[in-house]
């Protein structure tokens with residue numbers, strides 16, 4: 494990935510304040526979409542509500558037309574059950590009771606990007622599905638906890654890996670967390686596995702989107718014929734949580750909350 498080799502862009506406090514605003518808008522999109530997670534709603538309906546919220550805040554999604562096999566056609570990605578990332582919203586796909594739905598959204602506002610994702614159930618989840626969602630969210634929080642000056646990105650990666658693998662689940666090696674700022678993907682690359690004490694030294698002004706992508710049965714993934722949607726190779730359940738976080742002098746600052 495070309496962006497992973499570039500230099501890390503340190504943000505000043507004024508820039509972080511703009512990213513915080515982008516993050517608030519992103520969280521507002523998430524809240525509106527979460528409200529819609531009911532049986533019979535289509536994944537295209539979720540994209541429509543997301544676009545309405547973005548427009549209301551004079552923001553756009555960096556996902557729309559993102560370069561790939563062909564430009565990404567929507568403002569959010571929607572993934573159901575075995576779909577891990579990059580699912581394309583469709584008016585033919587309806588949510589069902591018990592589905593795990595993973596929503597990823599970016600907000601481009603004031604020249605900066607905020608990026609976050611969550612997984613949640615449609616109605617009540619099975620015990621295993623709920624555990625998967627909880628472990629994925631827990632892994633994100635375990636990673637965020639390590640985002641302090643003096644730590645390295647390897648400390649963050651190792652904390653995520655330990656949280657997930659000690660609970661019997663798997664992490665993809667093919668997709669990673671990343672720096673974020675004026676562009677959605679900046680250096681450094683932050684994998685969901687790694688060795689404590691290695692990697693980039695964290696310092697105030699580093700902004701990273703951490704995003705554990707967790708699978709029940711395998712670390713292997715494959716891409717569907719639509720050339721975007723990534724699924725678990727064994728079609729086992731998956732979940733994905735993401736926040737954009739700024740390293741500060743003190744506690745890590747989560748930018749993508751209300």
Ligand code: MG
Nearest residue numbers: 597608609610
């Ligand atoms: Mg994302």
Ligand code: MG
Nearest residue numbers: 608702704735
């Ligand atoms: Mg991301």
